[in-house]
Amino acid sequence: MMRRAMLVIAALLGVAVPVEAQNSGYGILGIGFPTRPTSVRGRALGDGIAATDYQSALNPGALGLAENLTVAVGVSQEYRNLTLVGVETGGLQQVRFPYAVLSGRLGRTRLAYSLGFFEYAERTFDLSSTDTVTLRGAPVIVTDRNGSAGAVVDGRGALAWSLNAKWSLGTAVHVLGGSARLTARRAFSDSSYRPYVETSDAAFSGFGWSIGVLATPSAKFRAGLAARVDGRLSRSVDRVPGTDISLPMSVTGGFEARLATAARFSASGSWRSWSKAAAGAEAGTQAFDTWEAGAGLELGGVPRSTRFPIRLGARYATLPFSATMEQPHELNLTAGTRIRFAESHAQFDFTVERIMREGGNVTERVWHFILGLELLP
């Protein structure tokens, strides 16, 4: 079983690359659009369980809850309407493969582990603009198209030690990597000028470290607290080093409470020091510290209740990068459920998010559908 799981994860890591797509308008700036490293269930609950969910990558201490080997992967589809500096574009969409994680416990020991990857930041966009330039004394209309297709990926290896039934401590190492295919094109209205096309590959690398603790004072309540420090993200284009960009330190805390047998409430919050990234970002890009808070309610899905749990959540967050002094923000309204099959050795988690982002001359409205598959062999 273990060997099979490792083979599957190895295959996933080998092929799991961000796909070509049009991501958020906020992904054009800085290192891209930071992605939340939460599971499908976590997203359905508005990230309320972010600090206590062992399948999310925020609190390594939450791995203390892992008892059996599980493999989880997610795939998502987004539909987006974007208004960028007053120009509206609809019908944008993309498919992503945001995470894959394997977790389990080493035999009957107190040591739990997790291996996997999450998307750290999405850097995919395709922009076009038209302008008039003067060449050889005559005006020529030019159409520029700049694009990037790629992302920064967070490969995480975590260990957690259950001190006792109530406390577990965890730590994780994060290896950041990723690449982006960069394209710059210019076409001229005068056919005497040949089109200009240049492509290049950008590569990213960096390291981070996180620690966390999970407290379970009773069967009806648990709380988690975690901190993460990321170093600098090294960037290069065609192996020519560029300016490194400072990555944030983050702190996450939250709790999960069982209100009734079939009702669980969770809430969490995070703070990240993204303002550090301003120095390495493109000129004119503003970088802000961010904070976010989310809460979720899960009904059913336990014995002697509804078979399919109902998950509802809400989340509010500020975003790190902006082209103006106005810090953007987003509001997420979420819902989801779970379907078990194969004698409960596998399950699908399904989440739908309605995301509303504003600020920095950008407005987005997103429908985000996420499907997760979890195997419990």
Add this chain to the structure above:
Amino acid sequence: MGKRFGWLRAEGALLVAALGCVGDVVTAPDACPAYCASTGITPRDTVFLAAISRDSSHRGYQTANGAQQILVAGTAGAREARAIVKFFALPVRFQVLPTDTTTSVIQSVDSLRINLSLRKRTTGTVELAVYRLPRATDTLLTYDAATPFFQDSTKVAQITVSPDTGRVQIVISPNDLPTLVADSFEVALGLAVTTPTANLQLGSIEAGFGMFVERFLQVDSATPPIRVKKTDSRLAQFDTFIFQDLPAPATGELFVGGAPAARALMKLTLPSRIVDSTNVVRATLLLIPSGPVLAAADDTVRLLVHALAADIGPKSPVAIAAGDDEARAGGYVAPNTADTIRIDITNLIRLWKSNTELPRTFVIRGVPDAGTLSEIRFWSSQDATRHPLVQVTYVPPFGFGVQ
């Protein structure tokens, strides 16, 4: 069993999901400079004053009798041209039946019909006259030597050319060819346009559109004789065109085009940082004419530039893969113009970037070789003030926003 089956199915689902993810590449509006991922596409335009060197012209790449078309031009242009054609001899006796080699005496020739392939013509009325030439006419006949035969006394036919292109037929009475029998039915003709501003291009043997002559005759087919009408034909033995010689080029002049076809070779020296490290979006060779283009009426010349596979002087082979006849490549030169000649050489320079083994030398030629009477003459790099120039518009490498 159920657990194992479920695990295998899940594994397959994972791998399919991992490999099957695809998405759309769509375009969203941009708002530069704030939301431009990068704004470093900055074309630059530079004129290189001394980029051309080792330039020379050479004549003889294609002679008139080997050209793809036969040119006939009126007197209004700088050069009048006349076509010369000689047909293979028609048989003295006629084989009536294809299965019987017995030949019969030709009792009479009713008429001859000349068939031409008209490839191109000027607009308006075009009068084409046909003259008989001596049987001994060959490809070495010059314009001056042929002039006595292009007179009214030797004219055998005159037509108004009606179609724009296609077959043109000219009927000739045998009475206008008094030496036909004595010449053993070997016919040599000259063609000239009597309309001063007219200009024709006729198909040639080399292009597969050569002229041919048809003979309509009467023979006795049986004993006692029964006179029947028959026809036979013969292709052209050779076809060519003749024209007045131009004055010799002056010192420091280069020449391209005309017939026999002339080409100019040039070496282009541009900074390697431009040719090899930037993206050239447009490059233009500027030639200063030494005088109005010596052309036939309405004869616009197309000039093309080709890279060479090797630089060995006049016999340098053109790189086959570098044949560039793209519509926007090269340049067009109108008759009698004295404006600067602009020849697009963008594809040439882009080829050099992709193939660094090619010499940085090129050839300029009129298209097609010997396909025009026009000869372009321009000043060479030896002229201090009127030498060729090269204007290059290029885009330096893009930074992609990685500071």
